[in-house]
Amino acid sequence: MAELQLRDIRKSFGAFEVIKGVSMDIRAGEFMVFVGPSGCGKSTLLRLIAGLEEITSGTLSFDGQVVNHLVPSKRGIAMVFQSYALYPHMTVFENMAFGMQLAGKGKDQCRKRVETAAEMLQLTPYLERLPRQLSGGQRQRVAIGRAIVRDPKVFLFDEPLSNLDAALRVATRIEIARLHRSMHKTTMIYVTHDQVEAMTLADRICVLRDGRVEQIGTPLELYENPNSVFVAGFIGSPKMNFLSGPFASAYDAHTIGLRAEHLEIDPAGGVWSGTVVHSEMLGSDSYVYLDIGTEEPVIVRESGTSRHGPGETVRISPAAGQIHRFDAAGRSLGRMHMRGAA
């Protein structure tokens, strides 16, 4: 069990500063997810925590002990990467046991730990197979199993699902969530650029932007109260609709943001009018894309099958209390708690 403290962590590669003063506390047993666009420094921050890169300045502590200069093997961490990096000529069992054998653990202890990890990851039937005889998802589970047997205090994941196809991603994501529940003393830090993974796995999400923390909070806090256009646009699928110009000035804002589920097709009234340009049926819901005179079409969620086809003119209303307001710098001005007209 480890609690992490990051204080004004900075990292430069030559003259190029990549991490620009990151401070946060990660609680013991917490599942923390780092998200952000490509190049914002997620992997670098994870590698600094792992000890695979040297911290330029700032302090990193595990349970109150500064670990800046501890080598990775002394930090009690285990890391799972995007590429599973299994030894191709070793069986699943051997791949999982190898690190422990190197560390001089006894044969019985190795077997017991591998069997327990295999059980947790539903790999027991595959222990004698070679990696090439496994699916991508099974290989990634072996890589996770190899990390589990080390009994780490902190588990680090760097985009572990990005090589898997859509169905396997979902299955392995569920597996990781289950794993965290069953290893409730293990702190987990997980890097992804996939906001669905972040929302479904995290106790808290840290949104990084250009080497700095933009916002940290529970998935719901970030979804309901994003502190900037950046976070609002990053968290949630489909992306939040942003309207500016007269749409926003009617609400004393530079930009307003509305989620698809907070817009309603309202034939009886409606605040704005638009033309349907496209609609997507997802089975339980539909997304209707409307041209209301903004740069990008506005997406409105309708439950069930959409009753509105391309070319049709409809009127829409925002849900009361769900209009996110932002200033010219993209900072949140809070939500509007009453329905207005533009």
Ligand SMILES: Nc1ncnc2c1ncn2[C@@H]1O[C@H](COP(=O)(O)OP(=O)(O)OP(=O)(O)O)[C@@H](O)[C@H]1O
């Ligand atoms: N060893 C290195 N030497 C020089 N620059 C580096 C090095 N490692 C990373 N960088 C740079 O640091 C920046 C952040 O990289 P990092 O891999 O941490 O981003 P990321 O948010 O994980 O991106 P992605 O989602 O694309 O993996 C990038 O501009 C990258 O080019």
